[in-house]
Amino acid sequence: MDGQPAQVVVVGGGHAAAAFVNSVRRAGYAGRLVLVSNEPALPYYRPPLSKKYLAEGQSVEQILIRPPAWYDEQQVQVRLRTQVAAIDRAAHAVALADGGRIAYDRLVLATGAQPRRLPAAIGGDLDGVLQMRHLADADALAPQLQPGRRLVVIGGGYIGLEVAAVAAARGLQVALVEAAPRILQRVAAAATADHFRALHRAHGVELIEGVAPARLLADGHRVRAVLLADGRELAADAVLVGIGVQPNVELAAAAGLAVDDGICVDPCARTSDPHILAAGDCTSFEYRGQRVRLESVQNANDQAAVAAHTVAGDPKPYAALPWFWSDQYDTKLQIAGLHLGCDDALLRPGKTERSRSVWYWRGDELLAVDAINDPAAFATAKALLASGRSVPKAAVLDPAASFKDWLA
Numbered sequence: 001m002d003g004q005p006a007q008v009v010v011v012g013g014g015h016a017a018a019a020f021v022n023s024v025r026r027a028g029y030a031g032r033l034v035l036v037s038n039e040p041a042l043p044y045y046r047p048p049l050s051k052k053y054l055a056e057g058q059s060v061e062q063i064l065i066r067p068p069a070w071y072d073e074q075q076v077q078v079r080l081r082t083q084v085a086a087i088d089r090a091a092h093a094v095a096l097a098d099g100g101r102i103a104y105d106r107l108v109l110a111t112g113a114q115p116r117r118l119p120a121a122i123g124g125d126l127d128g129v130l131q132m133r134h135l136a137d138a139d140a141l142a143p144q145l146q147p148g149r150r151l152v153v154i155g156g157g158y159i160g161l162e163v164a165a166v167a168a169a170r171g172l173q174v175a176l177v178e179a180a181p182r183i184l185q186r187v188a189a190a191a192t193a194d195h196f197r198a199l200h201r202a203h204g205v206e207l208i209e210g211v212a213p214a215r216l217l218a219d220g221h222r223v224r225a226v227l228l229a230d231g232r233e234l235a236a237d238a239v240l241v242g243i244g245v246q247p248n249v250e251l252a253a254a255a256g257l258a259v260d261d262g263i264c265v266d267p268c269a270r271t272s273d274p275h276i277l278a279a280g281d282c283t284s285f286e287y288r289g290q291r292v293r294l295e296s297v298q299n300a301n302d303q304a305a306v307a308a309h310t311v312a313g314d315p316k317p318y319a320a321l322p323w324f325w326s327d328q329y330d331t332k333l334q335i336a337g338l339h340l341g342c343d344d345a346l347l348r349p350g351k352t353e354r355s356r357s358v359w360y361w362r363g364d365e366l367l368a369v370d371a372i373n374d375p376a377a378f379a380t381a382k383a384l385l386a387s388g389r390s391v392p393k394a395a396v397l398d399p400a401a402s403f404k405d406w407l408a
């Protein structure tokens with residue numbers, strides 16, 4: 001097609017990269033498309049790594065985003081196990097760690113994020129200290145999931161809690177340590193945290209909040225315990241560190257692109273260089289007057305679709321509604337919206353003892369909802385937020401008030 005870039009290169013092999021190559025073909029881009037990923041596998045769904053893949057031993061094929069044949073059909077040249085080492089903006093080319101170069105007319109950075117690590121000085125590099133981001137991480141943890149073994153999870157965010165749930169259900173002795181005053185401190189209200197704390201304790205997880213790990217203790221080079229700041233020692237056959245991620249912005253920063261927590265992008269997924277776009281966990285952008293960096297499948301997919309339309313010459317600014325989910329034991333949490341900047345959170349009981357929802361407000365503006373085993377609350381919240389509507393707080397607190405009436 002006239003005016004379209006001749007060659008588009010995507011750096012990354014995760015959700016955003018896979019969504020971009022699909023969306024850009026659907027948007028009518030017919031030029032050369034190259035996907036460069038440092039992973040050994042084709043793009044796969046990451047959420048199952050701390051859920052079904054770990055719990056049920058799914059195969060790699062079951063979690064691939066697209067089957068291998070799809071990339072050939074769509075004429076996407078995939079280069080796996082290939083690290084992009086630098087961007088040469090002047091020459092419009094990327095330099096590979098193996099010495100090769102690939103020219104681009106448009107470059108899409110979908111480099112994702114990497115887990116924060118505990119410093120080696122306190123034992124973060126010991127054998128048996130694991131993280132959870134890539135397939136290889138889940139494969140390293142899987143052999144540890146034997147009944148009776150002791151797992152210490154450091155970090156009470158969603159990934160730490162999900163791994164703790166899988167391990168506890170498998171019969172391990174699980175302790176989870178959160179340095180902040182409570183679990184889910186950064187991402188959810190106290191009411192949501194209360195629910196998940198009780199759930200984990202009911203499944204036998206020793207959940208410790210407000211105490212930092214001081215040091216990991218070893219036998220030789222293998223971790224044997226976590227020493228807490230209050231002097232307690234938690235015996236461990238393995239330690240899972242889930243203390244958040246940092247965006248992979250090194251390539252962008254070294255190339256002089258604007259970076260502020262993530263790679264800065266405009267509503268059409270353009271970076272500060274008009275020939276370079278970015279999508280997914282590696283980006284930061286303006287959302288309702290605040291700069292945010294989202295770590296979710298929804299954002300990776302939707303922002304990649306935005307980038308695809310920009311590349312195909314049909315820009316459509318990002319207007320998606322953030323949403324997220326987490327599975328722990330038989331509990332499903334679904335989150336619509338972003339609670340950032342909220343000044344009030346109200347708990348609405350659900351129809352059953354196991355269901356409830358937490359509604360986040362700034363003044364009278366509804367910002368987000370955490371729906372726990374309550375798909376109707378999630379669907380209602382999504383519809384309300386998507387249409388910019390709210391409901392009176394009194395209605396949320398009234399169990400007799402029906403979602404149907406709010407949507408009418």
Ligand SMILES: Cc1cc2nc3c(=O)[nH]c(=O)nc-3n(C[C@H](O)[C@H](O)[C@H](O)COP(=O)(O)OP(=O)(O)OC[C@H]3O[C@@H](n4cnc5c(N)ncnc54)[C@H](O)[C@@H]3O)c2cc1C
Nearest residue numbers: 012013014015016038046047084111112280281295296297
């Ligand atoms: C265990 C786990 C569970 C999750 N559960 C949920 C969930 O329930 N719901 C939800 O919404 N989200 C969940 N997420 C988050 C979600 O998976 C991420 O938001 C999503 O993967 C982001 O996609 P991405 O493409 O931006 O980044 P990634 O999926 O991280 O992909 C980035 C890719 O780029 C590659 N790469 C980086 N640098 C280079 C380079 N220089 N050269 C070549 N390749 C490079 C990386 O190896 C990787 O393949 C979970 C994440 C994890 C790890």
